[in-house]
Amino acid sequence: MTLPIHRALLDQAGLAHPGQMAPCVVQGAGHRTLQFDLTAIQSRMALKDPLHLVLSYTRSMLAFRLFVPDPGQVVMVGLGGGSLAKYCYHALPGTATTVCEIDARVIALREQFHVPPDDERFQVVCADGADYLRRRHADVDVLLVDGFDSRGIHPSLCTEAFYRRCLDCLTPNGVAVFNLLGTDDNAGIYIHRLCKAFADQVVVIRAEDSANYIVLASPSGQLRQTPDEVVLAQGALLETVTGYQFGQYARRLIVNRQLYAQAEQVVEAFDAQRRRRGA
Secondary structure (H helix, E strand, O other), X not given: OOXXXXXXXXXXXXXXXXXXXXXXXXXXXXXXXXXXXXXXXXXXEEOOEOOOOOOHHHHHHHHHHHOOOOOOEEEEEOOOOOHHXXXXXXXXXXXXXXXXEOOHHHHOOHHHHOOOOOEOOEEEEEOOHHHHHOOOOOOEEEEEEOOEEOOEEOHXXXXXXXHHHHHHHEEEEEEEEEEEEOOOOOHHHHHHHHHHHOOOOEEEEEOOOOOEEEEEEOOOOHHHHOOHHHHHHHHHHHHHHXXXXXXXXXXXXXXXXXXXXXXXXXXXXXHHHHHHHHO
């Protein structure tokens, strides 16, 4: 989606000069967005309801609550406009949330997106997510990885070593959630690495009305072995409480884990998409 940006704002943000792109805030039509360039929206906030999750992929990432409804510890890699960070802070009052963001310029914009100040259960740290996870040892209930910049997913956040680090930081029944762009030609490679790191305990769902794919991974077999009726019941309960379409997330997850019973089938599906795009 392309939004008009004033030339002065382009100069200030560095967008008018190739190779100097910096995060900038754009406002219009009732929304405030965080962007790194003219076309890629990193985050969008509704001015009348700053806590609402506007972008569909952020809502789909909430699918972790089907398995870990009330986590004690949440770690996020990538702040952006803070949509998921705000959700965790306000919707999960018993949860301690740590957000790791590598770009200090993004953190400096937090107040414009109503990201809460640091307190005893919420903290934003400026650090490389891959380095930060080395400090965590099997104490994270939910890990949310959404680390993009102007060039796409950060290279340090899609290696097999990073995915193993994600596994190591989770509690035994913890869940990691990764946002991947379906149009990325390397998406199949990332899925393969995730399956290898998590011993195939991986489920992929497509975000509603989006090119994004959400990957859930866990050290346990819960993502694939929890009975359908349990997942559906949890989805119905969460939908009633939150207003978000958890029932849809549950049904989509069930269909995908049946359709792609083996991890390599997921990889093959992504590779087939890549070949069709190149045709």
